Amino acid sequence: MQDSGTAFNALRLGAHFAKTKEAQRFDANIKATRSSSEKQDATANVVTAKTLPSALDFFGTAEKVTETIATKDVAEVLDSSEGSREKKKVKKAKKEKSEKKSKKRDKKDKKDKKRKRRDSTDNAEADPAKMTKEESLARLRKEYKINVSGSSDVPVPFRTFSSLTDVYKLNPAVQRNLVTCGYSVPTPIQMQAIPTMMEGRDLLACAPTGSGKTMAFLVPLLHALKSPGNVGFRGIVLCPTKELGRQIYNECERLAKGLRLKIHYLTKATASANSFGPQTNQKFDLLVSTPMRLVGMIQNSTIRLNSVEWLVMDEADKLWEMGFLEQVDEIIAACGSSKLKLALFSATLPAKVEEMARTILRNPVKLRIGPTNAATELIDQQLLFVGREDGKLLAIRQLIQQGLQPPCLVFVQSVERAKELFRELIYDGINVDVIHAERTQLQRENVIKKFRLGEIWVLIATNILGRGIDFKGVNLVVNYDFPQSTADYIHRIGRTGRAGRQGKAVTFFTNDDRPMLRTIGNVMLESGCEVPDWVMEIPKANKNQLRQLRAFPIKRKGITSMSAYDKEKTRNKRDAISHSKAVKKQKT
Template structure:
């Protein structure tokens, strides 16, 4: 691919053909004319693409969207529990088994349910507590959103109240936005009788004012999607007595040290306010044994749905690249860009905010269309970056692990672990941003001689996922428990990201400052010498004057 090399030379993006406008012929070579593809992430069907190119079909004449055929490979599953519900063979079964309306089923874009959807949807419809683990990109979000829409509709038909019926807890604001998008799609923007909201700062302020006796009462909606810290602040302002469904998406993250305290407060508040039976669903792509034990302790007669637990998606081609040093990593990325091995859209993961910013500046200098997302950017900035990435206005996105969980961006071709992740869970979630919904993707992990212990964890995941593992990888051995704990507690210390040119510039700047300081010192010495000479001359003149008076 010549994308990056042409763009770095200032190639012109020509949209004229794509919009159906006539364009005068010129004598430029084909390499100098790049027609930007409108459907960058390949989310439209062939008929939709043809309609947009011809510009002849109006909104009234458009036909319903064609169903997307899922090509997610079948994985080994382990379903445990008493009285396990019959799995779904097709979404149409929901109409006969659970009286799901055809209008709702018509909004589901997939033709057949995935493994996780086939098991979890009937479980939720039968009011069972569920602990589910499935690879990234396997459709876990739709697995709980679809039944919740149907169940909340029924609750509203029986008795309409302003209380929250379903609460969904997620670790990041980006994931909350994605979950709300699924609800918006299935409820036709709330017209289906189910109102879903994200607990934003403005909604929190309105709920707090309502709880303090404001004239205008604010309702949180039927379904509330929230992050832990913000929900803790809103517990006094939200009535949870009518809560019927609780979902913890990315449950392992919500139970780790970062969110454990807030999650415990939320569960305690629910137990105090909620009187009726509560259906609970905990999901993630990685659920450690400690989290599994804790989650099962909160459930009643749980249904465990484990599909390839602890494994990466089979559609991701995982590779290790030895870069030697930190400078070698930057060189490797630049070589990938030049060789066309980094087809956009692509994600690059680093371990800290400082390294993310430094790498962005390096790639911007190389002419790559790049941006960065991390925890120190504001909510509006992060939202804008994600939207630009989805619209193909950003081709390479540099991220910290804030973007590694639950974000579904269709069409990501490559994921690069610029810094080796600190745990198997982090690695699985990072590379899970590609190879989603049956598409294929590639994941490169760059490592140096200082990353040998951390790479052992990556090799183990590669082997468990069925990837090709070379002999030299097997000879590295396995990381012991103590090393895994140490890697989780403290990330590896790394050199700053920079090029030799940057270092030479720093050396030149240092020399320039030293010369300037030396010149300033000489100038001060000369000034002081002149001052002393002037003072001595003044003393001599005064002495001569005194002698004349005598």
């Protein structure tokens, strides 16, 4: 019994000892786990403290980390994260590079395909056996940017003036005059317009300024008249200004030399009843006139137009405006011949004018050279911001100081502003003059003559010179006042860059000219000139705004360099003189 109790106690002691050992081992494990977690927390804190600035540095927002990392594990973690980031960058760069290469490859393939297609087409066109007449004609018109519409039987354009003699039996005298006047190669408008009129078709033609439109209608007109008829006027050329009429008359005289045709230019002097009447006009064959002068003679019954076969309108868009429309209608009504044919020429042809013109044209051919309502590519067009109106005078004087190469045309908005600018520039040491509607016809003719001879370097003008006037070798056109319509802009700058010569046009603008700025920018883009991006981002002006600007131009500050004090002093002096004169008049 005693032995069994002793054994039982031994078992109890062994179990207690084992339990104590297990507890000690468990406690040790707990302590070890705690210390390990504390170390991990400390390491994590260090890693967090180091990776956070590194991440912020990656996004460009953290300052440079100055403390060092002592723990080896932390350094390995940072190295691994930076390495993965670098790998991502390299991978992304490789991907972008491959995408760029693929894009370049695709672009090159497209260009190669286009070149092969073009080469094959050119080879086919060059081979007469593979080229039909229609394809040859289409290629010719595409080459010279000749666009025609109308009936399908539009005459074929010609390449040389000698072919006119072969096909249309052009008078040898006209052929000789063309050579004498220096016309060796026809321009695109002449290539298509001359045969169209020679075949007796009504024509609606639009071509850039300086492209040879005057000769394009004079040659077929002289061909149609052939010789004196002694039946009165058989051809009429209408134009909006006297200066343009004089220019057309002079050109017609040169081309008609040796034909014995009687050409008459209607002026105020020759329109009087004493020098012109029903019997006198029987001697003439061709008449050049402005609408108002001709309508006056029709109303006075001093002229009859029953025999007119051709009525040509130069600058037709201007003639079909409200100021001339009634007069043009009356002239057309007076031309009572059933054989009457009409031809309209202009550098700009609005849709409204075309629509009205088609009401009187019979089966017309519409001819357009190049883009619609665009200037010639020979003109370097520039826009110059001058701030306020005062900045324009500084800008033009700066152009002069930089070395102005005459001749130069400067366009302003009104007669009064033309006078003011002339008074400012006359003392700047340059040969300057002004032309406007308030000057007499003799004065205007003398100014134009001097400008052509080079005696005048800078000519200030209103829109009176913006239409059709051909000055040889104008190097620069300055739009001192912003044009109020696209047509005005195209015709103004069209005084330069004529007959294949290079030219330059500078347009001043202020904040007040913002509504029209984008419209002019579109014209410049069509002509291949550079335009600032912000100009094309300006909201488009609606039709009502554009119509309002044309009807009521912007009111601008006077052109003067006089200070406000001097202006007040001059005004007071003028008022004192006026008052003194009034007092003297009352006493007498």
